[in-house]
Each structure stands twice: as structure tokens, then as C-alpha cells.
Amino acid sequence: PILFPNTLDTEIxxxxxxxxxxxxxxxIFNYSKTLYVGQNIKYDMLILRRYGIEVEGNLFDTMIAAHLLNPDRRSYKMDFLSIDYLDYEMIPIEDLIGSxxxxQKLMSDVQLKDISYxxxxxxxxxxxxxxxxxxxLKKQKLDKIFYDIEMPTMKVLIDMEYEGINIDxxxxxxxxxxxxxxxxxxxxxxxxxTDTKFNINSPKQLSEVLFDQLDLKPIKKRSTSVDVLEELKKQHPIANELLAYRHLSKLKNTYLDAIPTHVNSRTSRVHTSFNQTIASTGRLSSTKPNLQNIPIRTEISREIRKGFISRDIDAYIFSA
Known part of the structure; x- marks a missing residue:
């Protein structure tokens, strides 16, 4: 092994x-005419690239194939695909390293025979x-979409994830x-x-203030959702302030405070993950962090986009 378990006798x-x-x-990965098969290949290719290894051949990602064949599945994990399509139950990783x-243990603490299997x-x-x-895929006439669209798209996403983006x-x-x-x-x-201070983030306390203390007429029972607050603006000016509070809090907590925590210590850039198998419609999604949902609705929210910058000080980033 390249890295043997700590429990292994290195003399043997x-x-x-x-x-x-x-x-x-x-x-192994330098053959352009070879087909490389795997589950969630993008993850493996990113790791290989970090070590200077590029996969030159064609790709077949079983996770993306499963999504294309059945876009309404709840999970595309190989454990579940194995049960549903092969009637075979794989060894859960928890059996090796725990929950x-x-x-939770490290893989280096697991017996070599267990890791190998x-x-x-x-x-x-x-x-x-x-x-x-x-x-x-061929039977359902989805093979062209898979090979000509999904797999080439995955290669582009690998480049995008690896490159990442600078933030100020x-x-x-x-x-x-x-x-x-x-x-x-x-x-x-x-x-x-109000008569007293309360936890604005607590739906229960806010409901008591709006419908008991201020005696506003409930729209949907005692809901304090955004659409309800929009209606309550007609009854009391506090609703407008509550909407402003929620908007500002989301900008601060979800974007301004959260995104910088994703800056990679090695590259000093943010590397989101683009997903091809989450939305049943086939559209891409972005997670850890979600960079496809940076708000633009208000003037203050549009300011957030100014924090995404080019690595070249003489270049600009354009978004549409």
C-alpha cells in the first residue's frame, strides 16, 4: 500500500x-482512447488534478447516467443504485470508520484487508x-445527451471547480x-x-407580538412568513420593518459571513461544487457555497457581487 493502516506491521x-x-x-490515465468508468468521477478527477494527473480518455459517470435515466430518484448514491439495479447491498463506509x-475513525486506522475489499x-x-x-441509455435514446452533453459538461465543471474564484x-x-x-x-x-423587546428571529414570539399585542388580523392562521408580512404591511408599519430585518439578516448570515469561510487556505479562492444530479429538470445547482444564487433584487444586495474579483487587478468580471 501507499499508505498502510497504523495497525499494520511495516516490517512485514x-x-x-x-x-x-x-x-x-x-x-494509467494517459490513454486518450480508454473509457474510464466511475461513480461521481468529478470528485476523483479533481483529486488527481491536484497531484498533476489529468485523465485523457473518455468518461462514464454512473451517477449522472442514473440521473438521466431516472431524474426523479431521491438518491443517486452508489449504495442505493447497487440495491435497486443489482440487488446487491454494499458495505457501508460506517462499518469501517463508524458514524x-x-x-469516527480515519481510514488509516482500518485494517488493510477491509479497506482493500x-x-x-x-x-x-x-x-x-x-x-x-x-x-x-441507448435503449431510451438518451445516449447522445449523455455522451455529447452531460460528460463534456462535467469536464467543464471540473475546470471551473478547480479554478475557483477570488473574493475580496x-x-x-x-x-x-x-x-x-x-x-x-x-x-x-x-x-x-412594541411594549417589550423580543426575539425577532422567533416565529412564536413574533406571532404573539403581531396577533396578540398589536392585535393584527392573521392572514394564514398565525403565520409570520414573508408573504404574510407583505399583506400585513397594509395593517401596520411594523411589517415593513420586519421584512427589512429579514432581508438584511439573510444577506449578512447567508452571504457576507458565510462565503468567506469557504476560502481555501491553499489557493485563497472559493471553490464551489456544481451538481448535475440534484435538480430533476437537469439544471445545474451549486453548493458549498451556493454561488448561483447571489441576490440582485435590492441595491444593497447587489453590492455583494462587488466582492467577487479577478485574480488580475487589471481585469473585470462580467455577469449576466
Missing amino acids: VPQITYSNIYDRIKL KGKN YACEDSDVALQLYNLFSKE VSFFQKLSDKIGKDIESVSKNIFSY
């Missing part, structure tokens, strides 16, 4: 050096799914501080209409 099973294995692995949490099982199941899905962290911080002061100001306006 010596470690293969990185230099010995690197060239061999690089050669998520502070007591787990890895080989992954490869075997992916190949079996390929044999099924490749035929089914200080800009985000300054705008967050400014909006924080705006939130304090709006909070004072809200409390000016």
Missing part, C-alpha cells in the same frame, strides 16, 4: 514510495452499473459590519412599536 508489509507509484498511476462525529467493491459495482446503464474578504467584512449596523437600526424601529 513495506510501504511503496510515492515516487514509485506516481508515474504508474499517471500512465460521523468525534469518534471496500475499494474493490466500489470499482466492481461501478463497472456492473456501467454495463446496465450504457445499454439502457475585507470587502465582505466591511459590508457585513455595515449591514450589521443597519440591522441594529431596524431592530430599534421594530421595538418602537
